[in-house]
Amino acid sequence: MTDLAAVPKFRRGVKFRYDQVRGAWVLLAPERLLLPDEIAVEILKLVDGARSIQAIVDDLAARFDAPREVIGADVTEALENLANRGVMQL
Amino acid sequence: MSLPPPPMGLIAELTHRCPLQCAYCSNPLALDPPASELTTEEWLHVLDQAAALGVLQAHFSGGEPMARRDLARLVAQAAARGLYTNIITSGVLLTDAAMAELLAAGIDHIQLSFQDSRTAEAERIGGYRGGHAKKLEAARRIREADLPLTANFVLHKQNAERVEEMIALGEELQAERIEIAHTQYYGWGLLNRNALLPSLAQLEHVTAAVMAARERLKGRIVIDYVVPDYYAARPKACMGGWGNRLINVSPSGKALPCHAAETLPGFTFPSVRSETLAAIWNESEAFRRFRGTEWMPDLCRTCDRREIDWGGCRCQALALAGDAAATDPACAKSPDHGLLAEAAAAAANAPLDLVPRRLHAQDA
Numbered sequence: 350m351t352d353l354a355a356v357p358k359f360r361r362g363v364k365f366r367y368d369q370v371r372g373a374w375v376l377l378a379p380e381r382l383l384l385p386d387e388i389a390v391e392i393l394k395l396v397d398g399a400r401s402i403q404a405i406v407d408d409l410a411a412r413f414d415a416p417r418e419v420i421g422a423d424v425t426e427a428l429e430n431l432a433n434r435g436v437m438q439l
Numbered sequence: 440m441s442l443p444p445p446p447m448g449l450i451a452e453l454t455h456r457c458p459l460q461c462a463y464c465s466n467p468l469a470l471d472p473p474a475s476e477l478t479t480e481e482w483l484h485v486l487d488q489a490a491a492l493g494v495l496q497a498h499f500s501g502g503e504p505m506a507r508r509d510l511a512r513l514v515a516q517a518a519a520r521g522l523y524t525n526i527i528t529s530g531v532l533l534t535d536a537a538m539a540e541l542l543a544a545g546i547d548h549i550q551l552s553f554q555d556s557r558t559a560e561a562e563r564i565g566g567y568r569g570g571h572a573k574k575l576e577a578a579r580r581i582r583e584a585d586l587p588l589t590a591n592f593v594l595h596k597q598n599a600e601r602v603e604e605m606i607a608l609g610e611e612l613q614a615e616r617i618e619i620a621h622t623q624y625y626g627w628g629l630l631n632r633n634a635l636l637p638s639l640a641q642l643e644h645v646t647a648a649v650m651a652a653r654e655r656l657k658g659r660i661v662i663d664y665v666v667p668d669y670y671a672a673r674p675k676a677c678m679g680g681w682g683n684r685l686i687n688v689s690p691s692g693k694a695l696p697c698h699a700a701e702t703l704p705g706f707t708f709p710s711v712r713s714e715t716l717a718a719i720w721n722e723s724e725a726f727r728r729f730r731g732t733e734w735m736p737d738l739c740r741t742c743d744r745r746e747i748d749w750g751g752c753r754c755q756a757l758a759l760a761g762d763a764a765a766t767d768p769a770c771a772k773s774p775d776h777g778l779l780a781e782a783a784a785a786a787a788n789a790p791l792d793l794v795p796r797r798l799h800a801q802d803a
Contacts, residue, residue: 362548368493379525380616
């Protein structure tokens with residue numbers, strides 16, 4: 350189980366940027382390319398190497414007026430998924 | 440006609456020159472001579488066009504891309520255009536000076552190939568004395584530069600038994616990614632198939648080793664695994680579909696939907712010297728011929744995996760079934776699927792002699 354106090358970071362060589370041609374956020378990594386969905390994009394925009402998972406959850410729960418438990422589960426799942434694909438470090 | 444989605448990646452095959460002679464190389468047997476290579480200016484123009492077209496990643500490949508003296512200049516241009524830059528190299532030319540140049544140019548990632556976990560075996564395949572030590576040095580330089588590293592190992596029957604050692608070497612080198620890639624049978628690899636194609640027992644050993652290592656290294660090192668088609672029940676989605684995700688430009692400037700596509704008869708592949716990349720991607724007959732699902736034989740068109748496998752690989756369909764528009768024989772539903780078992784049986788007791796990859800056929 351991932352600790353909510355953990356601070357997620359992009360792994361070495363990973364770039365998260367906006368692509369003008371597609372009008373979409375893209376995640377570029379060593380020989381990998383992901384087009385994150387809208388929820389993942391909102392999470393990834395808050396990944397700055399300083400915020401904890403808890404802080405990200407608090408921010409999203411306040412902005413989207415949703416229960417923390419629901420947001421917490423979504424955020425943890427999305428970040429774990431990205432960690433398993435070698436994109437994030439938790 | 441609606442436009443296809445933009446390509447995700449450009450594979451820039453800068454040169455077919457290479458100091459190594461790996462007999463499993465998937466480059467074509469007829470390698471592009473140095474004099475035919477695109478100039479620096481021509482490549483810069485290709486990179487500019489690729490970025491404008493929507494390409495997100497530039498993969499500099501070859502041959503050995505570091506054999507081009509202008510590699511750092513090209514990387515810098517790609518980085519300036521916002522492309523993610525990747526070099527696929529043997530590493531034997533990655534000196535301190537070359538590393539410094541590439542870092543200054545903004546390189547994002549390097550994939551380093553290894554021929555084996557052991558020096559003598561690696562150098563027998565690569566045909567380059569001292570090459571293995573140079574690769575280990577290259578890995579250290581990449582690590583010290585704080586760049587992400589992929590350690591790539593190409594597997595075949597003559598090294599499959601050492602897969603655990605290869606994974607251990609990748610760990611020791613602190614790679615972010617390890618690629619355990621079975622030989623793909625194109626070009627020189629196809630020519631040497633009998634001496635390379637592993638047995639089913641070898642394949643199962645490698646697969647089990649990869650699965651165990653993935654579990655053990657979860658969250659630390661990603662292991663990508665590429666299987667040989669010859670024991671598959673479903674074909675690979677070659678290039679993620681023809682003209683769907685990737686555009687490959689050969690050393691002499693031919694734009695190809697797949698780097699083995701030059702083997703296909705009845706095609707005129709457009710040149711970046713005479714056409715724009717956008718026109719090639721959006722409009723050329725070569726990129727449209729096998730794009731999507733319309734071209735497919737009924738077997739594929741009515742299959743629920745048609746947009747997963749994309750009918751498999753066109754070059755393999757030609758090489759094995761004699762028809763580039765057929766279902767890839769790697770699919771168990773293909774009427775030609777038995778050809779793969781025949782090839783595996785033929786390889787089982789074949790001699791291990793290899794024809795090394797050479798630029799000039801008369802040397803071979």
